[in-house]
Amino acid sequence: MSIVLLQLRLRLESRNLKEKRAIVKSILSRARNRFNVACSETDFHDISDDAVLSFVTVADSATGGKRVMQDLESWLVEERPDVEVVELQVDEL
Template sequence: MFVHSLTIHLFLPSHSLKGKRGIVKSILARVRNGFNVSAAEVDLQDVHGEALLGFAVVTPSRAAGRHLLERVEEWIAEERPDVEIAAAEIEER
């Protein structure tokens, strides 16, 4: 059993916390439904132009978990061109 996590730091096109919340909730819900991973906003909740999102998955193989989280990152970049990915890091635990 392998546990992988992905942390993504995003720059958002929002000028209020309400605008940010709409973007973040949309991304998290669509990733949860599309990729069957755990997802949450893990930091920077009070910063309106940035978000730190975390995703986690448990898989039977090392390669499968890493590949799935790489697909999540690619999906965010493709589906949300208005959002800039500043940093992304995949860890295995």
């Protein structure tokens, strides 16, 4: 069993915290449903155009978990052109 963590720092096209919350909430709920991951906003809560989102999955192997995270990142880039991935970190726990 392997636990894989993906942290994404995102630049958002939002002008205020209300718009940011709508974008973040949409990304998190769709990622949960599509990839069966646990996820949360973990940093920059009070900055309207920046966010750090963390995603965690448990898989049979590290390779399988990393593949889920790669698929999640690809999906986010394709699905949300209004969001720019500034930094990415993948860790096996």
